[in-house]
Amino acid sequence: MRLERRDQTPAALLLAAPAGALLFTLAVTSLLVAWAGAPVGRAYALLLEGGFGSRFAWTETLTRATPLILTGLAAAVAFRARLFNIGAEGQLYAGALAAVAVGTLDGPPALLFPAMLAVAMVAGALLLLGPAWAKSRLGVDEVVTTLLLNFIVLLFVSAMLDGPMKDPTAMGWPQSAALPDELQLSKLLERSRVHTGLVVAGVAAVACWALLRFTTAGFAVRAVGANPRAAAFAGVPVRATTLGVALLSGALAGLAGAVEVAGRTAYVTLDMSPGYGYSGIVIAMLAMLHPLGVVAASVFVAGMLVGADSMSRAVGVPTYIADVIVAVALIAMLVATMLTQYRVRR
Numbered sequence: 001m002r003l004e005r006r007d008q009t010p011a012a013l014l015l016a017a018p019a020g021a022l023l024f025t026l027a028v029t030s031l032l033v034a035w036a037g038a039p040v041g042r043a044y045a046l047l048l049e050g051g052f053g054s055r056f057a058w059t060e061t062l063t064r065a066t067p068l069i070l071t072g073l074a075a076a077v078a079f080r081a082r083l084f085n086i087g088a089e090g091q092l093y094a095g096a097l098a099a100v101a102v103g104t105l106d107g108p109p110a111l112l113f114p115a116m117l118a119v120a121m122v123a124g125a126l127l128l129l130g131p132a133w134a135k136s137r138l139g140v141d142e143v144v145t146t147l148l149l150n151f152i153v154l155l156f157v158s159a160m161l162d163g164p165m166k167d168p169t170a171m172g173w174p175q176s177a178a179l180p181d182e183l184q185l186s187k188l189l190e191r192s193r194v195h196t197g198l199v200v201a202g203v204a205a206v207a208c209w210a211l212l213r214f215t216t217a218g219f220a221v222r223a224v225g226a227n228p229r230a231a232a233f234a235g236v237p238v239r240a241t242t243l244g245v246a247l248l249s250g251a252l253a254g255l256a257g258a259v260e261v262a263g264r265t266a267y268v269t270l271d272m273s274p275g276y277g278y279s280g281i282v283i284a285m286l287a288m289l290h291p292l293g294v295v296a297a298s299v300f301v302a303g304m305l306v307g308a309d310s311m312s313r314a315v316g317v318p319t320y321i322a323d324v325i326v327a328v329a330l331i332a333m334l335v336a337t338m339l340t341q342y343r344v345r346r
Helices: 011-035 040-052 055-080 088-103 109-138 142-161 197-214 216-226 228-233 238-265 276-286 291-315 321-341
Strands: 002-005 342-345
Touching: 011 040, 011 321, 040 055, 040 291, 055 088, 055 197, 055 216, 055 238, 055 276, 055 291, 088 109, 088 142, 088 238, 088 276, 109 142, 109 238, 197 216, 197 238, 197 291, 216 228, 216 238, 228 238, 238 276, 276 291, 276 321, 291 321, 321 342
Parallel strands: none
Antiparallel strands: 002 342
């Protein structure tokens, strides 16, 4: 048996690939649910109800989906150019820390708010620029450098929260000072945690889609991602394109940190993100690197995470089943994506 590249991928196969990956994921994880001693059908019903079955469930899902959209876009844009950014988690924390550093300064909110968002995006962009430059100039594997930078950033954040940025009123708890109310994002719905960061994330998704679909820069990104050597032969500036994609991807992840701080937590803690940066990779793959698909994939993953809490309380299944669902979905989607590009020949 061998894999043979397809000359053309049928549209039906492109639609069936994510659906098949989802069904395979549910089939595999149902074995774990049954192993835990819970009724599979009821467990999945509670999972869906907890994530999408009520107004409260939807508001919590959308709140959780907001940073996931931005980190998913960060991964999707980078992966389109074969820049494998595994460091969105660190870039998110860098953006959050930079946002609080600027937001807690004295000054008019009308100036501090845009400056806070801009600095957060710059912090995330600069954090990815180094690995991208090392890849384009020295051939250093960006997967290793971006992954290890996550730990460096988290240690730096820990040092800052226990040092110069520690909130003196937090009774010893390692957290930063809180943003003033004037710099926090307003709520989209009353009696909920959904904030206007969801609108920002949606606009960013549309902007990324338009950039990749309709602009010369987007064509260069797609060309580099398809075949860097052929793109260079055709005159596409591969190195400049890679660095530009790095700046955009890091900026999106840094913006996720600023939005999470300004919209939900108001201050930085070490447990502010339950792995949003890593989940963004899964979301990008589920969306097949399509910016608009990232929105739908983010809502799905967020619903799984929120619904797992309800399912756990009702039938005693560990909440970590949601992490297993996300992980299996990534593997299944990778295989499904491969099968859209290759066919199996005997």
